[in-house]
Amino acid sequence: MAGRLFKRDTTMTYPRLHTIVAAVIFTFASLAANAADLRGSGDLGIIIERAEGSVLIIETTHNTVLQRIEGLGDLSHASAVFSRDARYAYIFGRDGGLSKIDLLRGALVKRLIQGGNSIGGAISQDGKVIAVSNYEPGGVKLFDADSLELLADIPATYGKDGKTSKTVGLTDAPGQKFVFSLFDGHEIWLLDAKDPRQPHIQKFTDIGLQPYDALMSANGRFYIAGLFGEDGLALLDLWQIEKGVRRILPDYGKDDPKLPVYKMPHLEGWALTDDHALFPAVGRHEALVASRQTWDLMKKIPLHGQPVFIISRPDGRQAWVNFALPNNDTVQVIDTLSLEVVHEFKPGKGVLHMEFTPRGEAVWISLRDEDKVQIYATDDFSLRAELPAHKPSGIFFTRRAHETGL
């Protein structure tokens, strides 16, 4: 463009020269401003502002908000993953929106509506493929992580008449794979994305009625789906897929008529320690402890309310628990060695999510109804900092870029 300008007008006057020089300097100055922002991305993260369709970019070294990015659509049930260089976040919105944001420039890079109703997404082991699962029209789509170009559209058809299913519980797995469940189809699919335009799919049928959510163990080995339509959980051992899907904890989810279920627990919030899996009971004021060797129920830990998330500190020594209404102002901490509650406090109304710093010295807690995020030390439980945020929900740190199944 600048070249053409010169050709059209060769009788350049000084004011024009100055204007051009100023423009050049301005351009370089804009770039230079970014140079001043040169920073590592290992301590960055985002906070979802669910009501505003915005996210806050934060850093966990000095506990500050760096930027707000708006215009991300319906984030009332949003999740996020990160590029392998920890520079970009991919945000999956309830409205089917897939947004790629640049944490370093603080800018929305690209946004598209990829489906009618998205419930979650994942990024492949090599960081090149984004997978999104949808309620409407169902199925899973694969996108190029760089350009967000559509690579594959995989309808979740099942049965003889080819009905399509909502897909849930999508996670990545080692070997460039994704795993997800068909809510209506009662199946678990293992998707190999080595050739993302021609993915290979292995199906496990009749795994249990209505899988509604799932979790992947941190080592990418155990995929465990919760069942809405019946009791128990469906487990697929990816190290031994020839054994197929088996049922564990057969009593899990059994109705207790005395307590209505206020909110289905999030399975991704299970705490898997060396020896045990701690997970939220459905509708009961309990954490359930299973053996990681046999998956048998070992113990029930009484809790303050119906647990939503039970999340382990990165070292596994503590598990932090938040609760459904009417107890969503409280947090409890379980010691995973003694398997007892060792701390309880009330940070405020609407505790929706908790995210640990990578090495676990602190935890960030979103308080939706108080419009703030609080940061606590995990050793003495002291309040370290507080940040304003509009109706904060999910908190996601870039450490997740290097983790499997998050």
Place this chain on the structure above:
Amino acid sequence: MAGRLFKRDTTMTYPRLHTIVAAVIFTFASLAANAADLRGSGDLGIIIERAEGSVLIIETTHNTVLQRIEGLGDLSHASAVFSRDARYAYIFGRDGGLSKIDLLRGALVKRLIQGGNSIGGAISQDGKVIAVSNYEPGGVKLFDADSLELLADIPATYGKDGKTSKTVGLTDAPGQKFVFSLFDGHEIWLLDAKDPRQPHIQKFTDIGLQPYDALMSANGRFYIAGLFGEDGLALLDLWQIEKGVRRILPDYGKDDPKLPVYKMPHLEGWALTDDHALFPAVGRHEALVASRQTWDLMKKIPLHGQPVFIISRPDGRQAWVNFALPNNDTVQVIDTLSLEVVHEFKPGKGVLHMEFTPRGEAVWISLRDEDKVQIYATDDFSLRAELPAHKPSGIFFTRRAHETGL
């Protein structure tokens, strides 16, 4: 300087204006060059060039070398840790040098000789304190991670006459702690660095003769020191320090008169999976498998030579092994489910180190005597790329910023 120039000569000519404008543009262009380099730091790493006193800054997304930094002293036995934002690397050299380099600008930020003979270092859980252990004069020093200012100098004195000991096996631990061993003092010290100018120290004495190296389990719970002066290993369970240090694997290191020990194995290279610990036998062509529940010996896996490192892929499904002379041209891969060697190949002469990408899809292998680094896929073991490097030894990726005990 530019201001003074203007005062001296107010009759500015156009050529001079142009010169100044050009200089201004050049200045901004220099900054802009950095802006163009704006990048995430999650996929960065360094390769130690042991003979040259230099390091290569690399990235693992496109497998390229970004920069070489020289002048880092004696790196013949060097290790590195990373700042919590994954921007800076701290390199511990054999000559007692502590160098801080900026991975994004590709520059040496600061370098000091902190001791006579350094053997390793660690960074605190909160990222604010660097600890370095020394052979000469012995002891541990704490530095401010930002400025490299000395915060504390802790002599490793032991016994009634106050002798000082070489310190080894220094690692970080949760709760802003460090753990290290006294080679001459036969002790393990647990250092609380919450107040880094007045660290609190808890000592465990008579833990076994001459601890020479140690490892920390990934969750920061088990500190295990190898003993040069006797058989077995010393284990401290940081979750139950009241139980003190106990001996495990009492036969470990027992002399085998048929095989001289070419190189003591690196303990930090142990592979800890969900169920087992795989570790290198001393002087024998074996990997030893211990139960993680009881620490009893379960199995011996025959190997191609005397193992140096046995390192688990991040998901724990594979453990990769390199060897001492004369077998240091070979790598073997153990399947941790079947506990058998499933792959063997000869990448070339002088295999010194292996580092996995954060999610384990690839492994980087340094070939000292071939002056190159090779990158292999871990699923089909295919060679993906090869990079030139001068006598490469240790390879360290920024993922370590978020890990405990690395």
